[in-house]
Amino acid sequence: MTGVNRRTMLSRSAAVLGSTAVAGTLATTVAAAAGGAPAPEAGATIRPDDPRYAMLTTGNNQRFVARPDYVRMIRSTADAERALRDAVRQGKRVSLRSGGHCFADFVCNPEVEVVLDFSEMTGVTYDARMRAFAVEPGARLLNVYEALYKGWGVTVPGGICYSVGAGGHIAGGGYGLLSRAHGLVVDHLYAVEVVVVDAAGKVRTVVATREADDPNRDLWWAHTGGGGGNFGLVTRYWFRSPGATGNDPSKLLVQPPSTVLVSAVSFPWADMTESRFTRLLRNFGAWHEANSGPDSPYTALSSLFNVCHKAHGTLDMFTQVDATVPGADKLLADYLAAITAGTGISPTAMTRPSGELTAMPQLAAPRRMPWLQATRLVGTNNPTITDPTARGAHKSAYMRRSFTDRQISVMYRRMSGADYWNPDTMIVLFSFGGQVNAAAPDATANAQRNSVFKMCFQTFWHDAAGDDAALGWARGIYEEFFAGTGGVPVPDDRHDGCYINYPDTDVADPAHNRSGVPWTELYYKGNYPRLQQVKRRYDPTDYFRHSLSVKPAR
Incomplete structure (x- = not known):
């Protein structure tokens, strides 16, 4: 359907x-x-x-x-x-x-x-x-x-x-x-x-x-x-x-579509300058800003772009298109062309695992495959995020518009700096919008219904001795990226808060959230008071609680 x-x-x-x-x-x-x-x-x-x-x-x-x-x-x-x-x-x-x-x-x-x-x-x-x-x-x-x-x-x-x-x-x-x-x-x-x-x-x-x-x-x-x-x-x-x-x-x-058209490409850091990086990220943001309405023909396309740290060697992007829609090949070709336009960068095969993505050199040229086969390919071979011995730090944001030049500058400096050299560090940009944005903000408890892509700033490591450096990097890039709104993505005409399935207790700490906007607004916006009413009715003693739990209405 x-x-x-x-x-x-x-x-x-x-x-x-x-x-x-x-x-x-x-x-x-x-x-x-x-x-x-x-x-x-x-x-x-x-x-x-x-x-x-x-x-x-x-x-x-x-x-x-x-x-x-x-x-x-x-x-x-x-x-x-x-x-x-x-x-x-x-x-x-x-x-x-x-x-x-x-x-x-x-x-x-x-x-x-x-x-x-x-x-x-x-x-x-x-x-x-x-x-x-x-x-x-x-x-x-x-x-x-x-x-x-x-x-x-x-x-x-x-x-x-x-x-x-x-x-x-x-x-x-x-x-x-x-x-x-x-x-x-x-x-x-x-x-x-x-x-x-x-x-x-x-x-x-x-x-x-x-x-x-x-x-x-x-x-x-x-x-x-x-x-x-x-x-x-x-x-x-x-x-x-x-x-x-x-x-x-x-x-x-x-x-789901019976078949999908899939692509996996890398953009080598060796070919990257700050101006090329800036154009690449500006292209990604601008394309999603222009093509994420509920009625866009590009709702058939979704892309995951790992803006990996320079220590990883490449930036990596996986894209999937419903191969049953008319013109699927052109949709994908036009998207890839739009992302690389004006950069002078030629995409290469993705030969190394990257965050949630496995190495997929066979997809350097787009390839059709059954939907479930593609789902298995992407889902079962993500060695970083499913590593049961790893430690991780994660911070999220919904974006309603493309990046500012200052935000791209922060990403370039923090993702290429030698002060934190970890190949398992990335900013994940995930296509959003489309039919997600067809619902009213209060139709469900998920209030973010006007975003065009989602961000996850994340890093992984294996030793408790690395906690300070990893958390320092995650906090540093996130708070500098959102410096204009107090270190967090306060809902406004450009940002739309955070995703509760990527919870981050820092946003409840005034030392890291200097916006004056409570964490409840970042995750739930105007839906929080109604959630509190539900909490009061079904869990009046606050028996079920954690570090970012809904509190009963008084």
Whole structure:
């Protein structure tokens, strides 16, 4: 199905579902959809003397380590209820994990006493009663894509990295190479199942849908970009695209292109001067500023540009185009020509891994391949961001317009300087806009609906001794880049805040955020007060909390 205008998503839902149900009933329903299998047994409780404990008390970012009393593996909604009741009864501080890719300390920090781990809940099924696809929070993104596409020929427009867990990715909004054509992942979210705890400590399971008359609709809305770990334990998401009708599962969700046209090229630092760098970056920004409207023919194209540090040797760009649209070859050729126009730089083959990208020398000349094959190629071979022994620093920004000359100058100096010489350092520029911008800012909790590309300033290293240098680089370039707005991307006519799935606790620290604008405005803009109201209703005691969590309205 083609991209839908998300401004009508609130009024075009097709069926009404009862708003609440006990966990046992829901588990039975989804089990029936999966073939009648009984609910799984309780998950393991892993304590410090268990050999699995060390592995389960940190995530993909080795900067953050927890020392909980125990880790509780969750296998079902009923299991989640039991685990939460136990923790509440004991007065334990909990954190939640699906895939373990959190960039901050939301899951692993010194205050956590119990980690609730959902990585064993990996089901992806079609639920006929809901007329929607059920995805459990521990399912990894590539498994979600494989199951949906092989089973029904559909997908969700989610992220590149194969091992990201669905639980956090979805709650934070979720985007990827198909988002310019189909919007955010949450633009297709129909319902969510959440285990919550009230002011008296009573645990219950709530199902919230996007139906206009659902009394729990705001809980659904909060999970369309409100971020993970804020409102309760998500045990299931259901997906059905707005406006989808009928009972044929293959017509109820995004149908990806059967084939895509892909390109991977490098721009050698050896050929780079400051003027060439400036023109290259100005070209990228200007193209996206001009071609990111919801109705642009270029919504069929999405590009990931790694502006790597000089120590890496190259700047690297991967581009994907829906090969089924008319003129796909020309769209790609015109895009590559626009990026390099006036630079005097000739792209070369991408022969080295680069951040989220593997080496792809075979794509120096554009090549057609099946969509799922391209998804596997990009998603499964990203050795830097999926390195489970690495430490990382990440800072994000939405851009509504191209770079200023001063901002490009900052990038050139900081990305070519010898004071921090690390080849695994990059600024990722990711195509945005298109159908993402077709939704109103308050239609979902993800408020950034007028951006043209997204930035992620990031670096990776392996030794705690390198923390000061790495964090110094990340803070230095970010705060200088946004010096005109107090060191952070304050929403204005050029910037549009930060992405909650790339959390950064520095933006809540006045030593680094000197704008006077609270971190809540950077991540949620005008949607934060509504998120606070949802928090007050479903988590009034602020039981679920972390370093950047939503606080209940007073």
